[in-house]
Amino acid sequence: MNIWITAALAALVSLPALAANEVAPRVVQVPFGQGIEAAEFKQSIRGRLTAQYRVSAKAGQILTVDLKPSNTSAYFNITAKGADYALFNGSIMGNHFMGPLPDDGEYTVQVYLMRNAARRNEVANYSLSLNLSLADASDRTRPFDQTLELQGIRFHMTTQGRDDNRVLRISPQGLEIDNSDIARPLKGNIVRAEIADLDRDGSPEIYVFARSPGRRLPGELVAYSANHKKSLSEIYLPPVGENAKAAEGYQGEDEFAVVENALVRRFPVYESADVGAGRTGKMREVRYRLVAGEAGWILREDGVMEY
Incomplete structure (x- = not known):
């Protein structure tokens, strides 16, 4: 069963404060499991602020991500916890991903603005859709x-x-x-x-x-x-x-x-x-x-x- 979830800003949890020249990302733990396999978030970022959507998954599950931003400088990356490289780089590949996940663990979908747009303190409103195939x-x-x-x-x-x-x-x-x-x-x-x-x-x-x-x-x-x-x-x-x-x-x-x-x-x-x-x-x-x-x-x- 697909259950679509529209996230409110109140659901976001910020990480502890970072250095003065850094901006803590907004973090959401996506509630997949127990019949929930799809979620949708309608939010925004500005400047150097990024948003992280964390997904717990098993090897072989199919993750689908679609980003629809108002700003053409907004993209997303996908990274496995502890990995040295991104599984997906949106600035190269575009704003759609679908594929099997290689290992059990936590994956982060990070929405961000490209460096020049972030320096100009631009805003990106966006809709982010995630779907994770069930494993059973x-x-x-x-x-x-x-x-x-x-x-x-x-x-x-x-x-x-x-x-x-x-x-x-x-x-x-x-x-x-x-x-x-x-x-x-x-x-x-x-x-x-x-x-x-x-x-x-x-x-x-x-x-x-x-x-x-x-x-x-x-x-x-x-x-x-x-x-x-x-x-x-x-x-x-x-x-x-x-x-x-x-x-x-x-x-x-x-x-x-x-x-x-x-x-x-x-x-x-x-x-x-x-x-x-x-x-x-x-x-x-x-x-x-x-x-x-x-x-x-x-x-x-x-x-x-x-x-």
Whole structure:
């Protein structure tokens, strides 16, 4: 069950006073657990003031964070307690994150203003949404049921079965020629679905993201495009291994997100592709743009970066 929580300023707890040239962050312990898996905060920061949202989670849980600020210089970072590096850097990656958490423990989502804006004592009003998938087995096998609509086309998505017999069913409405259901087998658990128009042709696409529980397992993408609002065609995503640079140190654990007009694939970088290799502490991002192919639609690689 999703329970949305709008935080009041009175719920914020400040850390002890710091040095005169520092500003203590506002701190919120996000109350996930006992049926609560989603929270929303509508607040503001000014200058060097930051806000920290602390989440207790288990390895493999999927954390989703969306920040909608009034100031374009406002971003968020995600850091694991005791870590030497940020799991996510918003000033590089943007204001959306979705992915599996690597370890048990506490994670901090910190909202902040970039240095120049902070020096000018600017204000950022923002809405911050957080979602943490529940960890128990009954939740992972709970049927998925969601409806998304864009540009007059509606997609109703449900799952049936469980374990190796899990099936995703997509039921479109509003297409001019063919509104037949599509059924696709799934290996993992659906963590998110998004609707978008990446190629900006006035006709939407549906993107369904799934993850298998555990480390070193690949993520899944099921995607279809509404061809000029007439019928659905599958969208092909090339495997990471087609690009040697992108595949170096790749061991799965993919997360997907629609960011602006691109599909983004992110995953942790390992020291090598060997089973016993450890993580380097870096994340790699591969961006794709949607293009028309000879027999359908293709997500074509449009850049690789690490952070």
